Amino acid sequence: MSLIVVGSVALDTVETPADRRDEVLGGSASYFATVASMITPVRLVAVVGEDFSDEHLRFLRERDVDLAGLQRLSGRTFRWSGRYLDNMVDRETLDTQLNVFEKFSPQIPAAYRDSEYVFLANIDPCLQLEVLNQVDNPRLVALDTMNFWLTGESVSVLKKVLVHTDVIFLNDEEARMLSGKHSLVKAAAAVRLMGVKRVIIKRGDSGAMLFDDAGPFWVPAYPLEDVVDPTGAGDCFAGGFMAYLAFTGDLSDSNVRRAMVFGSVTASFAVEGFSVERFDSVHRGDLLLRCGEFGRLVRFEDVKL
Amino acid sequence: MSLIVVGSVALDTVETPADRRDEVLGGSASYFATVASMITPVRLVAVVGEDFSDEHLRFLRERDVDLAGLQRLSGRTFRWSGRYLDNMVDRETLDTQLNVFEKFSPQIPAAYRDSEYVFLANIDPCLQLEVLNQVDNPRLVALDTMNFWLTGESVSVLKKVLVHTDVIFLNDEEARMLSGKHSLVKAAAAVRLMGVKRVIIKRGDSGAMLFDDAGPFWVPAYPLEDVVDPTGAGDCFAGGFMAYLAFTGDLSDSNVRRAMVFGSVTASFAVEGFSVERFDSVHRGDLLLRCGEFGRLVRFEDVKL
Numbered sequence: 001m002s003l004i005v006v007g008s009v010a011l012d013t014v015e016t017p018a019d020r021r022d023e024v025l026g027g028s029a030s031y032f033a034t035v036a037s038m039i040t041p042v043r044l045v046a047v048v049g050e051d052f053s054d055e056h057l058r059f060l061r062e063r064d065v066d067l068a069g070l071q072r073l074s075g076r077t078f079r080w081s082g083r084y085l086d087n088m089v090d091r092e093t094l095d096t097q098l099n100v101f102e103k104f105s106p107q108i109p110a111a112y113r114d115s116e117y118v119f120l121a122n123i124d125p126c127l128q129l130e131v132l133n134q135v136d137n138p139r140l141v142a143l144d145t146m147n148f149w150l151t152g153e154s155v156s157v158l159k160k161v162l163v164h165t166d167v168i169f170l171n172d173e174e175a176r177m178l179s180g181k182h183s184l185v186k187a188a189a190a191v192r193l194m195g196v197k198r199v200i201i202k203r204g205d206s207g208a209m210l211f212d213d214a215g216p217f218w219v220p221a222y223p224l225e226d227v228v229d230p231t232g233a234g235d236c237f238a239g240g241f242m243a244y245l246a247f248t249g250d251l252s253d254s255n256v257r258r259a260m261v262f263g264s265v266t267a268s269f270a271v272e273g274f275s276v277e278r279f280d281s282v283h284r285g286d287l288l289l290r291c292g293e294f295g296r297l298v299r300f301e302d303v304k305l
Numbered sequence: 306m307s308l309i310v311v312g313s314v315a316l317d318t319v320e321t322p323a324d325r326r327d328e329v330l331g332g333s334a335s336y337f338a339t340v341a342s343m344i345t346p347v348r349l350v351a352v353v354g355e356d357f358s359d360e361h362l363r364f365l366r367e368r369d370v371d372l373a374g375l376q377r378l379s380g381r382t383f384r385w386s387g388r389y390l391d392n393m394v395d396r397e398t399l400d401t402q403l404n405v406f407e408k409f410s411p412q413i414p415a416a417y418r419d420s421e422y423v424f425l426a427n428i429d430p431c432l433q434l435e436v437l438n439q440v441d442n443p444r445l446v447a448l449d450t451m452n453f454w455l456t457g458e459s460v461s462v463l464k465k466v467l468v469h470t471d472v473i474f475l476n477d478e479e480a481r482m483l484s485g486k487h488s489l490v491k492a493a494a495a496v497r498l499m500g501v502k503r504v505i506i507k508r509g510d511s512g513a514m515l516f517d518d519a520g521p522f523w524v525p526a527y528p529l530e531d532v533v534d535p536t537g538a539g540d541c542f543a544g545g546f547m548a549y550l551a552f553t554g555d556l557s558d559s560n561v562r563r564a565m566v567f568g569s570v571t572a573s574f575a576v577e578g579f580s581v582e583r584f585d586s587v588h589r590g591d592l593l594l595r596c597g598e599f600g601r602l603v604r605f606e607d608v609k610l
Binding site: 184209216220226227257287291293294295296298300301302303 | 344391392393487488489490491508511512514519520521522523524525528529530531532549552553559562563565566567570589592593596598599600601602603604605606607608609610
């Protein structure tokens with residue numbers, strides 16, 4: 001089942017209280033594709049500059065990531081730099097250089113037009129709309145966004161995209177901004193009224209909630225001894241979620257819940273290392289093992305009175 | 306199975322952005338006993354002043370709460386007053402008048418010495434230790450505390466109590482203070498090394514985590530449309546948890562997990578009203594119904610790759 005991601009590829013410089021990495025592979029599409037490619041082929045549409053290293057290209061290509069949609073423009077690659085505070089949740093952005101990403105205009109290669117599973121990572125809603133005009137008949141469209149697109153003109157465009165969206169990923173702040181509701185239950189209901197079938201609210205180290213016709217579902221975050229770097233956890237959640245749906249080809253409510261668990265599993269591995277480095281040593285068996293641990297984490301027998 | 310709670314009975318004045326209540330029934334022991342009494346008799350040890358109303362006494366007595374351990378001293382009842390911020394999570398304390406609670410010295414009536422299930426609500430660890438000296442041979446001792454007792458001399462006394470404690474309830478800040486570890490997984494492990502078999506970390510609107518020999522377990526908070534008043538949610542969680550164990554008399558790992566779910570159910574009802582008012586209209590059937598909803602909230606079929 002063909003899966004496509006449209007988003008950013010970046011070079012990240014990340015500081016945590018314990019360690020740091022300079023100009024490592026980052027960006028939503030990199031995280032998403034790295035994770036998804038563990039179980040299904042993935043087509044990547046993004047842009048990099050002339051300075052993007054062969055090493056990073058090789059890393060992605062060797063993971064069964066199709067790079068026919070990766071544009072290379074003259075100029076420098078998108079760079080982001082940030083520092084995490086002691087709680088490893090809050091962070092400050094030290095520097096953002098959009099570089100070639102500022103001129104990103106997603107060109108979907110002809111061979112990608114038949115993509116069935118589409119993930120629109122956090123980019124300008126105008127570009128998200130352009131992408132949808134370039135795919136023929138997707139089975140499932142999922143979308144991520146950020147606070148920056150939730151005001152002014154952008155949010156009007158975003159709402160046009162939402163009409164064609166099956167699944168939206170939001171954190172709690174974004175859900176509240178988009179809906180104008182404080183209660184996450186009410187926020188999810190309001191977003192569903194905008195035309196999105198399933199609303200996923202990411203809760204950071206508390207996991208993620210799904211709201212759809214089958215009622216609410218909550219997958220916790222895996223209780224880790226240590227978080228090394230939270231960057232990209234949300235994109236890795238989306239990568240696991242979408243890949244599981246594409247791999248199984250099953251969009252039933254129960255399979256979407258399995259995909260939530262798989263997303264939380266992949267996100268939990270992501271934060272165990274900087275950038276995508278943890279995935280050098282994670283294999284299918286590790287993923288399945290952790291899925292089993294999620295079962296033990298939440299399962300209980302019927303309460304009787 | 307005999308259940309006892311030792312803690313505070315207070316008159317609370319609570320403001321939320323939407324509403325307020327003046328001098329309503331509050332205090333850890335009131336919340337705990339109100340909830341527990343829905344499924345099992347409960348013995349209450351606490352202190353009130355001369356001004357404590359017959360109406361409140363009648364409310365508790367009619368709920369099968371044994372008040373033989375409720376002391377009445379000359380002076381005024383403990384009063385607390387607070388205001389919740391817009392997020393309905395953070396709050397500021399406006400006023401605390403300990404009044405007779407300052408002189409609280411728990412006297413366990415002779416008829417209570419055989420109590421099998423003991424809940425030491427948040428009081429001075431010296432008093433918690435005194436209570437344990439007055440019960441003969443409890444099957445299960447559980448304890449709550451707060452940041453105030455986690456520094457200086459108090460924490461040394463608390464650690465003496467912990468040696469005799471089977472279950473501790475902490476929020477994340479308290480778990481970090483007591484253990485000196487930021488990671489909640491490491492914090493729980495460190496607290497278990499202090500002699501506590503099961504550590505429960507309350508995560509507010511994300512639910513609660515249990516750490517014991519059977520591994521971690523996470524029960525989410527019930528996704529509510531509206532939270533009316535979060536005061537007492539933790540005590541209502543403990544009340545549901547302990548009552549379920551006392552009612553069933555089963556301390557197996559799997560039943561302790563059911564008790565976690567039951568605790569989250571009772572906490573979810575508690576925050577739907579001010580004080581204990583929601584429990585005027587909650588019955589066993591409502592509790593069971595919501596337990597079933599928790600099943601649907603977290604259950605998923607095996608992930609296959």
